[in-house]
Amino acid sequence: MTRPGSIFTAMAIIAATGAAGVATAQELSYSQTERGRYLATASDCIGCHTDVEGGGVPFAGGRGLETPFGIIYSANLTPDLETGLGKWTREEFYRALNEGVNRHGQHLYPAMPYPYFTLMPRDDVDAIYDYLQTLEPVHAEAPEHELPFPLSIRQSVAGWKMLYFEDKQFVADPDQSAEWNRGRYLVDGPAHCGACHTGKTMFGADDEDEYLRGGALENWFAPNIRGGENGGIAHWEATDIVEFLRDGRSRHTAPMQRMGEVVYFSTQHLHDDDLDAIATYLKSLQDPAREASDRPDEARVETGAAIYFDNCAACHAADGTGVSHIFASLKDSNKLASEDLSTVIRIILGGARAEPTEAAPAMIAMPPFAWKLTDGQIADVLTYLRQAGDVKAGPVSASTVADMRAYLQDQ
Ligand code: HEC
Ligand code: HEC
Numbered sequence: 001m002t003r004p005g006s007i008f009t010a011m012a013i014i015a016a017t018g019a020a021g022v023a024t025a026q027e028l029s030y031s032q033t034e035r036g037r038y039l040a041t042a043s044d045c046i047g048c049h050t051d052v053e054g055g056g057v058p059f060a061g062g063r064g065l066e067t068p069f070g071i072i073y074s075a076n077l078t079p080d081l082e083t084g085l086g087k088w089t090r091e092e093f094y095r096a097l098n099e100g101v102n103r104h105g106q107h108l109y110p111a112m113p114y115p116y117f118t119l120m121p122r123d124d125v126d127a128i129y130d131y132l133q134t135l136e137p138v139h140a141e142a143p144e145h146e147l148p149f150p151l152s153i154r155q156s157v158a159g160w161k162m163l164y165f166e167d168k169q170f171v172a173d174p175d176q177s178a179e180w181n182r183g184r185y186l187v188d189g190p191a192h193c194g195a196c197h198t199g200k201t202m203f204g205a206d207d208e209d210e211y212l213r214g215g216a217l218e219n220w221f222a223p224n225i226r227g228g229e230n231g232g233i234a235h236w237e238a239t240d241i242v243e244f245l246r247d248g249r250s251r252h253t254a255p256m257q258r259m260g261e262v263v264y265f266s267t268q269h270l271h272d273d274d275l276d277a278i279a280t281y282l283k284s285l286q287d288p289a290r291e292a293s294d295r296p297d298e299a300r301v302e303t304g305a306a307i308y309f310d311n312c313a314a315c316h317a318a319d320g321t322g323v324s325h326i327f328a329s330l331k332d333s334n335k336l337a338s339e340d341l342s343t344v345i346r347i348i349l350g351g352a353r354a355e356p357t358e359a360a361p362a363m364i365a366m367p368p369f370a371w372k373l374t375d376g377q378i379a380d381v382l383t384y385l386r387q388a389g390d391v392k393a394g395p396v397s398a399s400t401v402a403d404m405r406a407y408l409q410d411q
């Protein structure tokens with residue numbers, strides 16, 4: 001992803017000022033707007049409500065979000081009277097986050113993650129409102145959504161909401177610790193991790209059986225982040241999760257692309273005790289044991305190994321264990337062992353960049369291989385890596401790689 005430097009720097013400044021005011025856990029002693037700023041950060045309002053690629057002003061909206069149904073543009077959250085939230089009352093704002101309706105009572109598309117924000121109590125939402133009202137008003141009209149009829153009519157969302165949206169409050173589980181409950185609140189509410197990491201039904205609603213077991217978005221794959229036994233990140237310690245979310249590095253891998261943005265705008269600014277809570281909660285989620293997959297063809301594995309040694313081993317090491325905190329381990333890579341290889345194939349075709357953060361500002365990148373390796377060669381190297389890894393995952397076909405190459409060429 002290419003991001004213009006100027007907007008990126010502007011947002012870094014905003015993010016940094018945000019972090020400065022919220023360094024300790026004494027949330028209650030902060031002014032309402034500081035609390036709102038912290039909650040807005042935890043919810044990553046800025047990530048979606050800024051036209052990141054187009055160099056837009058933070059919170060002024062206009063970012064196009066690619067959904068399976070069409071492109072939906074985010075709204076202007078600055079207090080501009082004409083195009084932003086200038087005329088919105090607290091009540092109207094609460095209804096937007098809690099019920100998913102705009103100030104005219106029309107339904108919002110669930111590309112705005114109100115199915116998660118609905119868990120937030122009124123005083124948290126009020127604090128966010130108070131913070132947003134302190135922003136400099138910016139006059140910016142969001143483009144019209146690019147949706148086919150009848151989805152282009154807001155009323156079409158009514159049926160979806162009746163089936164899939166529940167206006168619920170967070171209820172703590174009394175059998176679990178306060179830390180676990182805080183973690184679950186953050187994951188399911190403000191931080192809306194499931195918006196990307198939970199598999200979706202064909203109607204774009206969370207599939208409960210796929211809760212945090214991996215989901216597709218904008219042709220990326222957000223992997224299984226369950227940390228208990230057999231979970232996608234069972235081999236991560238709680239401290240690895242905290243490091244990944246706070247520093248943008250860990251001994252396993254670093255956040256990239258959309259997850260890079262989440263870390264950049266949101267999680268790197270969270271209090272350590274909130275990150276500990278998220279990790280504690282994720283570590284409690286188990287999965288059933290995986291089924292054994294087909295053994296790949298030996299000739300393909302050998303060809304794949306040769307391609308690996310020529311092109312990849314210099315960084316990821318001969319045995320695939322990588323270099324801690326610098327080059328991801330491929331031996332125990334959760335993404336590489338996943339059924340959906342979109343993220344992995346995109347990384348190999350287009351290259352990758354570990355997100356620079358305040359804690360780890362160095363740029364670490366992987367070069368693109370689209371020009372160098374054919375679809376068949378990439379499929380072979382993946383087939384080799386998947387059977388050489390800790391999880392024995394099945395072979396990959398050249399057509400899977402070809403589909404992604406065609407998608408990227410159309411971009
Ligand atoms: C995953 C992306 C995403 C995140 C995160 C997100 N929003 Fe949105 N938001 C959208 C989109 C897209 C729309 C436009 C929806 C529509 O037009 O129906 C929207 C619409 C809104 C609206 C309605 C504005 C209007 O003029 O109708 C409000 C209010 C809003 N968001 C507030 C927030 C706040 C506050 C946060 C953080 C707590 C937030 N959003 C986080 C994507 C997001
Ligand atoms: C906007 C979508 C999005 C949201 C929201 C999101 N993620 Fe991610 N996440 C991704 C994608 C895409 C990847 C794969 C790319 C990467 O690893 O950087 C990923 C990767 C990860 C990984 C690395 C897993 C691995 O095995 O490599 C972890 C851990 C993670 N996310 C945790 C979280 C947590 C915790 C939250 C909520 C606080 C969250 N994510 C919210 C999209 C998202």
Ligand code: HEC
Nearest residue numbers: 253254311312315326327328333335344352354364365366
């Ligand atoms: C110049 C060094 C370099 C080379 C060469 C390289 N990579 Fe990478 N690779 C990286 C970096 C940097 C990342 C991103 C994040 C990290 O390492 O923590 C990465 C990430 C990955 C990931 C994501 C793993 C995960 O779990 O997050 C895969 C898969 C991958 N590389 C495969 C390959 C393959 C296959 C090749 C050879 C065709 C290759 N890489 C060549 C540096 C490199």
